[in-house]
Amino acid sequence: MVLSEKGARFELLEPDTQTKLLLSVSPCKNDTVKILVDELRPLKARYRVPDVMTGEPQCEQLRVVRQSQHSITLSWSSGCHQVCVWHFPFRLEILCEEEVVVTFNSKGKLWFETLQDPPRVTPPGRELEEDDTSFLWKETFRQFEDVKANCPSSIGSDFCLHGFSHVFGLPEHADSLQLKDTRDGEPYRLYNLDVFAYELHSRLGLYGSVPLLVAHKPERTLGLFWLNASETFVNVYYRPSDHQNDQTPRVKRRRTQPQTDVRWLSESGVIDCTVLLGPTPQQLFSQYAQLTGYQALPPLFSLGYHQCRWNYDDEADVKAVDAGFDHHDIPYDVIWLDIEHTEGKRYFTWDSALFPDPAGLQRHLEKKRRKLVVISDPHIKVDPDWLLYCEARDGGHFVKNREGQIYRGSCWPGESSYLDFSSPDTRAWYSRCFGLEKYKGSTPSLFVWNDMNEPSVFDGPEKTMPKDAVHYGGLAHREVHNLYGFHQHMATFEGLITRSGGSQRPFVLSRSFFAGSQRFGAVWTGDNAASWDYLKISIPMLLSLSVAGIAFCGADVGGFVQDPEPELLIRWYQAAALQPFFRGHSAKMTKRREPWLFGEEVTAAIRSVIEERYCLLPYWYTLFHHSHTCGLPPLRPLWVEFPREQNTFSVDNQYMIGRALLACPVTEPKVKEIQVLLPGSAEVWFDIHSAEGFKGGRTLSLPVTMDTVPVFQRGGSVVCRSTGSGSCTADVQWMPLSITVALNSQGAADGELYLDDGHSFSYRDRKAFCLRRFNMLSGRLLCRPASEEGTYECETVVQSVSILGLKSKPSSVVVHVSGAGDTRAAFQYTESCSTLTVNDLDLRVTTDWDIQIG
Template identity: 45%
Template sequence: MATYKWYIWIIQLFIILNIQALVNCVDRGNFKTCDQSGFCKRHRSITPGHSPYYLEMSSFKIYETSLEGIIVNSQNGIQLKFDLIVLKDNSMRFKIKELNTIRHRFEAREALVDRIEESKLEVISQDSEKIILTFGSNKVILNGSPFRIDIFSGDQLVISANARGLMKFEHYRPKSNPKPTEEGEEQNEIQQQQPPVPPEEEQFKDTLWEETFKGHTDSKPYGPSSVGMDFSFVGFKHVYGIPEHADVFPLRTTKGTSDPYRLYNLDVFEYDLNNPMAIYGSIPFMVAHSETQTVGLLWLNAAETWVDVEASSNQGVVSSIVDFVKGNTQIPQQDSHWISESGIIDVFFLLGPGPKDVMFQYAKLTGVTPLPPLFSLGYHQCRWNYRDQDDVRNVDAGFDENDIPYDVLWLDLDHTHDRKYFTWDPYKFPDPIAMQTNLTAKGRKMVTLVDPHIKRDNNYYIHKEATDRGFYVKNKENQDYEGWCWPGASGYLDFLSPEVRDWWSSKYALDQYQGSTLSLYTWNDMNEPSVFSEPEVTMPKDCKHVGGWEHRDIHNMYGFLMVMATYKGHLMRSGGAQRPFILSRSVFAGSQRYGAVWTGDNIADWNHLQISVPMILSLSIAGMSFSGADVGGFFRNPTPELMLRWYQAGAYQPFFRAHSHHETKRREPWLFEGEYRTAIRDAIRARYPLLPLWYTLFYENERTGVPPMRPVWMEFPTETITFDMNDEYIIGSCLLVRPVLEESVVNVNVYFPGTNEVWYDIITHEKYDGGQSVSVSAPLSKIPVYQRGGTIIPKKGRIRRSSSLTYNDPYTLVIALDKSGTHANGTLYIDDFNSFKYREGNFLLLKFSFEKNIISSKILEGKFKTSAWLEKIIIVGLEKAPKSIILFNKNSKTELISKYDENQHLLTIRKPGVNIGEEWKITL
C-alpha cells in the first residue's frame, strides 16, 4: 500500500512539473472555478432583493463605543449575534457570528494589531424599523427588515451592506451517522435522523457535506459553514485592491462575464494574465475612489474567498436611498459580493475621506511596514541556483569588475544539504561563514531560502524535533500530514500554534542555524503552502491545526503566520538590535508587519512586464508597500531589450531584484552586449542616488501607511483620467514614472497630472506643464522619470559597491521649483540605517525649503550625529542667475560658488560644505 502511495505521488509530481512547463500558460483545469466550488456556487445563485435576515430591533444593547443585537434568519429561525463598533480615525467595524453554535468559528485576529482604539458613537433615533447613529461627521442607518446597513459620509451615502440582499450565513449543524438498520426496519426512520436540507439548498445538497475535485474528496466533517454579503459603493466608478491577481489595477466587472476574483493562496507558476484566478497572496481589502471621496473595506476572513464586482445600473435598493438624499438616479455605483467558505462576517469600513486617510486607517488596523534596513532597498541579485561558493565568488567579483553596485546575493533551494532547510550542501558550500564574510567586507549581505515543507528524514534534526513534539499539521485521520514538495515526502509545520512559531523562531539563532551570520537574511517561499501531490497544489482543507481548526479556516494566513515566526527569529538572534529583512511569496492582511513580497514566478514576456505595474500598485494600496517583481521574468529567456526595459522599471519600484529559473540562460547584468550592457548598468546605478528618497518614504510609510509607490490618483485624487492608469505611477509625491513596457518602442505617451503643476525630466531638465499628455522620446538608454515642480529630492551622487558604504557620503539637493518659480520643499530622514534605535529618537527628520529665494534646512524631529555633508545644490526652473549666494551657518557667513545654465534655467551651487544634520540658510 505504501509503495502504491509513493507511486501515485511521483506520477502526480511528474504531471504538475512537466505538463505546465510544456504549455504557454497555466492549465486552468488544475484549479477550481466558482462552479466547481460548492459554497461559491451556492452564494452566487442567490436572487438579489429577497434577504431573509432581519434585525430583532428590541434586542439591542447600546454602549459608549458599540452596540449589539440579534439578527434572525426568517427561513430557519437561526439567530446570529451582531456587533457594531466605532473605531478611532473615522472607521467602523461590524461582526456577525452564530449566537448559539455547536462549534466556534475561526477569527483571523492575528492579522490585526494588538490594540485597536475605539471611539464614541451617538444613537440619535431608534424605533421598530431602524436605528440611526452618528460618529464624527458620519451617519449609520441600521435597517431592521430586511437587515441593511447604510453608511453616510456627511450627507453622502458611500457604502451600503446587504442592500441587494445577498447575505448568507450557513450555520453549523450536526450530521447524523445512524447505525445500520435491522432487516425489515423502516428506511424512512434513517432519513428522519438526517438533518433536513433547507429548500434553498436542495439543488446543492451533493456539495454540502463532501466535495470532490481532481480525484480528492474533501470530507467536510462540519458541513456547510460559508458566509457572504454584498457591499455597494455608492458614487464610485472605480474599485481597486484585493490582491493578488495578475490583472489590471482598476478591478473589472466579473458578474456575468467571468468567475469572481478568487482569494486563495496557490502556487500558480507561469500564471495567466488578465483574469481573476487566485495566485500566491490574498489580501481581502478593497478601495473605492472617486473625485470627491475614498473609502476602504476590509473583509477579515482567512478562508477561501471569492469576490464578485459589478458596475451597477443603480436601479436597486440603494438607488431609492440615493434618490431620497440626492434626487438623482444617475449616481454611479460599484457593487461587490464577498463569499468565504468558513469563519465569521467581520468587516471594517474605512471612511477616508481622502486616499491617504484610507491608507492610514488601514495601517491602524493591520499595521505598517517597519522601516527596512537600507541595504534591502538596493539591488538584489538572485538565481535558482548559484551553484557553489566559487560561483558566488565569481558573481560577486563580476559586479566589481563591471562597476555595478549591488547589495544582496541570494541562494535558492539547492544551497541546502539534500533540500533540508537550515543546512548547507557540504561539498558546494563547505565554508558558508567565509563566503558571507567575503560579501560583508564590501558591505553586502546574503539571503537564503527557508521553506515550510520539512523533509521527512529521521536523521534531519528539524524533522525529528517536529515529529517528537507533534508540531506538524495533521491529516483528517489525525496523523501527521504528509505531502510532496521539493525534498520529496514532507511534513508541514503548524504555524497556527504559538508554540510552533516560537520553536521555529529559535532555529534562526546563530548556534542553531550552523553557518549563519547576522548578515544572512531569509526568503520564505512556497508558503501558500505549496504541496505538489495535492489538487490545486496545496494542502487539503480537511487537514487539522492546533485548537481543532481545519486548514480551510486558516489557509490564506498560513504563510503570514510562518513569516511572523521568521521575523521574530531574526529579532531574537540579534537580541532585538537588528532590523530583519524577510521576503515572502504568500501574504495576507497584516503581512506587511513582517516582510516584503514579490509577484511570484512570472515569465520573461512583455505582457508580464506590463502587468507587474498594476500588480505592485494593488499590493501597495493593500498595505504591502515593500513589493516588486522578478526583473527579467523568472521563467524563459528575455531578449536583451526586454531585460533592459525590466531593469529600468524595477529600478523605480520598491523591491528591486533580478531572479531566474535554473533552466534559463545566465543573465547577470554584464552578460549582455553593447548598448544593452551599458544601459542595464546605468539602470541599476540609477537606483542608488535615490536611496535617500526611498528610505525617507519608507520612514513616512511606517508613520502614515501611505505607500512609497502610489497610483497617480493618490496624489491627484480629482483627476479622473488617472483612475484607469496601469502604466504610470508616482514615487512619493515627487517622481512621476512611466516605464517603457512595450517592445520596440522609442516614444511613449506620458500624462503629466495637475493643471497647476510643472514637471521636469530628471536628466535633461526639460519642462512639461501639468494637465496634458505628451509623447516623449524614450530610446533604449532612457527611463521616462520626471520630478514634480515644488519638490526637493535628496540624493547621493557617489556610486559605491553597496549602499552600506554610502552612510557618510555627501548629499545633493535637487530643487525643482513650482510653476511660479518661487517655492519648493522636501524632507530627508537619517538614522543608523540598520537598528531600531530610531524608535528611541535616535534619528533626524529634516525639512528643506525654497521660499522667496531663501533655501533653508530645519530639524523637524530627532537627534542623530552624522558625518555626511552637503556637497551640491541643483535648482531647476530658476529664471535668472542670482547676483550672489550667501550661506548662513551657525554664526558664520560664506559666499558660495555657483554656475548658471541659461538654456536649462539650471543653477548649480557647489560645496556648501555644511553638515547635513545641521540647520542652515542660503540666500540667493
C-alpha cells in the first residue's frame, strides 16, 4: 500500500491468471469515494472517459487506524468515514459511523480483461493452435463483423449495498422508477440506441445512458456512479432481511438487514466508480452535481409550451399555426421544424421553395417574442458539391471505418458520413457552423434540436455505428459510444453561446445523452406512442432522469406515433404541463394535432392547463435556479421529500414539484375517482383548486372529472404565481404575482422566488438577480432577501396573498413596507376552506415588507 495526498494505492494480483492490477482509493471532501482499477502495466493506456467530470474533487488525507495480516482500515473526515481493505479474498468496505454501507467486490466478481498484442495470423488451411485466441477478436452479428483492436477488454465488479432494498436511476429505460430484480430476466442495458415506439417495461437500452444508481433507505441515500461510456450491463439482486438459524439451540436466531447486490459489466475501459455517501437525498444530488455539473439554467422561454411536428410544411403553415394559438387564446413560446425544412436533408440549409425567407419568418415570430427551433442531426449527406460536407471531409471531421476510410452509413439523407464529436477540433468546427455569418437564414432567435445522435445508422448493427469504427486518437467506437450524443450536445451548446458573443443562454434539446448532459440543456424520452400505457410510463421515466441529474426532461405530448383519442390528449396535456419540458410533437404520418382541432371542449381543457403552466412559471423558474445552484431536481419522487416514509419508496405515478406541490396526473381512461397518497402524518395538504385541506399520512379517494388535475400544496410552503398567462413567457415576466401561503400545523410556512432577466448570463457575470424569501410565523408574513448576493432592479409586484389553513377570521390585516409605514388592508375570509385573501397590494418584490394578521 502507498498513501499520498490523493488517497491510497494497492497492487492486486489475480492468482489464476497472474494479472496485476492497480487499485486507487480516493476519499473526497464532498463525502464521495472514488475507486479506480486499471492494469498495473497496460500494453497501452486504457480509455478513460473525458469531459464528463467537471473537475477533480479535493481529496481527503487518509490515515491508518487498524492493521492486521488480513486487512487494513483507513480513516478520514474526522474518523466518521473509513475504508477497510481485506487482503484475501480481496474486498473493500466503506464504513460510515462504524457501519459498513458499501462493499466493493463483495462476491469476488472483480473482472478485468487485459489488453494484448494482435494475434498472429493463422495461415490458410492450418488449424488453430491450442493457445490461439484470435477467434475472440472477431464477433459476427447478422451480416456485421466486429474486429477488436486489442482483444476483448471487458471490466466489471460487484457491490453490496447494506441495508438497502430500494434502488433507482440508470436511465434511460421504459420501466418503473424502482429498478427491478434481474435474476429472472435481462440485466439493465446502457447502450444508446434509436428505438422507434420502444417496448414498455423493458431493460433494453434506449436513447441515452446515465450510469448512476441511487439507493435509498430511511437512514441514508447512497449513489454508485460507474463512469464508463462503453456498452454496460447492470444486474440488481434484492436480498430481503431474513433470519439466520444458529445451530446452537440456546442462541436466539438473529435477524439480518436487507441488502442489494449490484453487478456492473462494461465492454472496455477501466473501473472508475465513485460512491456518493449522501446521507440525505439533497446531499447526494449536490455531490453528483459537483462531479458531473449542475443543470444549465434554461432561458425562461424554454419553460413555456413548445409546438412541434414532423413536419410543418412551409412558412405559410408555420405562420398559420402561430396565428392559431393567438386566435384561440392559447399561450405558447416556440414552434419547431423537423428535417423537411432543409434542402434535401442537408443540415444548416433551408428548402428554398418551402422556406424562401427563413430570417423573415424568425423576425415574424420574434415580433411576438416567440422562437423557432430547427433540427440538426450528426449525419452529413455525402455530397461533394456541398460546401459543408467538403469542409468536414477535408478537415478530418468524420468518423472512419476500421480500414481508415471515412465511414459511411445510411440515415435520412441517404448515404451519410458521421461527424466525429469526440475530437475537440471537430466540436470547435461544428460550433462555428452556428455563426450567423455561416448559417445563412439564421437569427439570434433560432435554437437547436439534436436528434438521431445515438448515433442512428439505418443500415448499421442495431441501427447504430459499428463498434470497430475509429474516432479521434485511434479510439474504437465501442469505447465512446454512449458519449456520442453528449459530445454533439456540448458542441451545439457552445456554438450557440459563441454565436451570441457569450451573452445569451442557449436552448438545445438532445435525444441522446450521458452523465453531465444536464450542463447543456434538455432531453426527452424519444419516439413514444399515443396510448395510455405510454402516458403512464412517462412519469417514472422522467423521475428516473431527474434522480440521475437530468432535470430538464419531458415526453412528447400525445405520443409521437399513432393518433390519440381526445380524452388521452387532454390527460397528456394535464400531465405534461406539470413536468419540466413541455412539448407537443407528432410524426408526419399522424393526423394534425394542434390544440384547436378537436372541438371547443378539448380546446378549452388544453387552454386551461397551458394557462396554468404559464401562471406557475415563477415557481418553475425558481426550482430551476435551485437545480442550477444546488443540484436539486424540480421533479422529485415522493421519497426525496419524505425519506423516512417507506410507503413512498415505490410510488411512481405521482411526484413532488419542488418541495411544495404534489401532482398525481390522471393516466387511466374513463376514471371517476383516483387514489392519491398524501405522505406525512404530521403534514397538511391543500387542494390547489378548492383550497380544501387534508391531513397527511393517508390515501385520499379523489373524485375526478375531465377538468380535474390533481395537485396539492404542502402545508408549510409558499408558492408564487403570475396573475395571468399572457401569450408567451415574455408577457408573464412582467405580470404581477399572487402568493399562496399554505400553513402547516404550527401555522408556519416559507418559500422563495428567483428573478433575473430570463435570457442572459448577467445573473452569473454581473450577479444581476434577486432571490427573495417569504416566511410566515406567528401570523406575520415577511418578504426578505434570501441571499446577500445579487442585485436586480425590476418592477415586479405582489398583487395578492392567499393564506390557506388560517383557522379563524382575523380582526385586521396590516401591511408594513420598509421606509413607508403601516397600512390597513381590506381582506376576505372564506370560512368553508379557512382561507384569507388580501388583494390590491402592489408590493414590490425587491422591497422588504411584511403583512401582520391580527
